Amino acid sequence: EAQVTQNPRYLITVTGKKLTVTCSQNMNHEYMSWYRQDPGLGLRQIYYSMNVEVTDKGDVPEGYKVSRKEKRNFPLILESPSPNQTSLYFCASSSLGQGFSGANVLTFGAGSRLTVL
């Protein structure tokens, strides 16, 4: 089954304790992205990657790191989490095909709900 898999789905942690949220896709997609979703704010992009070893900042990258060493994996790293990073996080991927177009439909993971105390 074509899917994006995120782990963990739920996590409660404390301020300053490093954590990694993993994301893996099995569709051979070039493009991968991390979003956070907060009530009333919609989806905000944290980082994205167009291909292996290529990553770029989104709208809210502060406090986050990513890497893209393999095409299928795109982990999100919080080096020193803070309470304002409490949120629902989504990883998503899409093919790039001939370039950006309606073919760039995003497939989302099930989400990771993170609470930082």
Next chain:
Amino acid sequence: GQNIDQPTEMTATEGAIVQINCTYQTSGFNGLFWYQQHAGEAPTFLSYNVLDGLEEKGRFSSFLSRSKGYSYLLLKELQMKDSASYLCAVMDSNYQLIWGAGTKLIIKP
């Protein structure tokens, strides 16, 4: 700045028709997407418009007017399972998606 506006919440009756509007101001335009998101779940793709006009897909239709910076999602024959948030997103000139905050649709029997 770039901006996507949608109503925060709408209520409709089972079996009826509802129209969810989306207006946008973005740096360029490379298409508009509608996604559905049930509470606590991932968004799923509904429709894509890049040219003016109406795209129909079963009970759901999406309309675009690029000159007005306006789109709507039309849901017909509403079912209880249509209770969800509907997200409008525009792809800008840099091929980045700009997301609206979403419209929560409540369906009443």
